[in-house]
Amino acid sequence: MRRSGTPEAADFPTRPYDLIKEFTIVLVVVALLSAGLAALFSSPDEKPITLAVWSTADPADFTATAVAELAGTSTSAGYGPPYNYTPGAGQKIGPVGLQRAAGVRIPVDPAEDFVLRPLRQSPEPAEVTAALTTWSTASADQRQSWSSAYADALDKAPDGDPAKVAPGDYGPVPTLTAGLLALAQSGALDGQLLAQGRFYQTDYTRPMLFLSNGSYLSDQATAQHLTGSQWGMMNETGNYPGQAWLWLYTFWYQIDPFKTSKNADAEVWAIMAVLSLALVLVPFIPGLRSVPRWTRVYRLIWRDYYRGEPRPSRSTRGPGKAAG
Structure with a gap:
């Protein structure tokens, strides 16, 4: 028996509805829109800049940077903590040196890590092995003299081309940098700086520091x-x-x-x-936390609710005040 005011199902119109069909249509439309909009508006997929890319695209800049690593004049060589101890290096807030307070957590010796060790660990020609021996047996002052002289000569050479450097007393530096350039162009240097004696190659600190010491990476960033x-x-x-x-x-x-x-x-x-x-701390700052109550912007946002509400009297606006 049907109750009064309670219509039965037969009183309502019905029609078949294919849920799977509707879902498939929506899925296809959304997928096409997503793919189309991604193709039109997504950012370009730039290839990563590696040591191999750098050394091939700008061998002169790579060579000049390798010389700076040997001379200890590169940016990372004088960066200070967390990479190395450099007197006066590191950023400060007033008298507080934040980098010095943190200390050296990632020890980096640019000459050893970026140039000498990769050359020693690679099957280099006999002249590179001899150059490594000459470098290791020389005094610190002699190494600095060779590196500085070769860096100056590169600056004066046309386009910084090592092949056009004027003759001079550069010791083993030209041989070392030429061997490192060949190692980088082969792609082996990227793997060596990543590995550093570890099985998992996930620490990009050293390759990034070496890249940032040259001008190639910054030029690409500017472009x-x-x-x-x-x-x-x-x-x-x-x-x-x-x-x-x-x-x-x-x-x-x-x-x-x-x-x-x-x-x-x-x-x-x-x-x-x-x-x-x-x-x-906005909710706890006196005065600032009361700005919404003073401006009454909330009544504009929830105007539908407050349209039928009476405007509060002055005596009841403040928190903790009794109605007068």
Whole structure:
């Protein structure tokens, strides 16, 4: 018996519905849209820059960087902690040296790690083996003299080409750098700097340091609009938008005194730490936490709810106040 006001199922129209068909259509449409939009708007897939790529594309820059590693004048050689002990090196916040406080956690000897050890571990020609022996038996002053003289000669050579360097007393340096260049162009140097006696090759610290000491990597970054002066932290490769939410962090590098400061990284980090802490503590900061209540923006957001609510009297607005 049917109850009053309760219609039976037969009172409603019905029609067949193929759930599998609908799901398949939606899946195909979404897949095509995703693939099409990804092809149109995705960032380019740039090939990685390796030591083999660098040494092949710009052998002159690679050779000059190898000489700087031997001379101890490269960026990483004087970087300080966490890679090596260098007096006065490292960024500071006021008198506090953050890098020195952390200490040397990843010991790196550029001459040994980037040039000499890879050559010793490779089946090099007899002249390279003899050059290694000459280098190892020479005094520190003699090594510095050879490296500095060859670096100056490379600067004066046309296009920095080692083949066009004027004759001089360079000791074994030209032979060592030529052997390292051949090793890098073969692709073996990438694997050697990654391995460093370990089975799992996942630590890219040394290859990245060697790459960053030359000008090739920075030139590529400039061409792709990725340097700090180009708001690079907010870009992807090429003229593509990237992590726009990083604008507040990279903003400080564009203004004085940070854009010319030697301690910019530490100073910007400190500013962002303070701002982040202030954001976390907003609910506990008197006055600032009351801005939403004073501006009454919440009534605009939830206007449908408050449209029928009476406006609170002045005596009942403050927390903890009794109605008058």
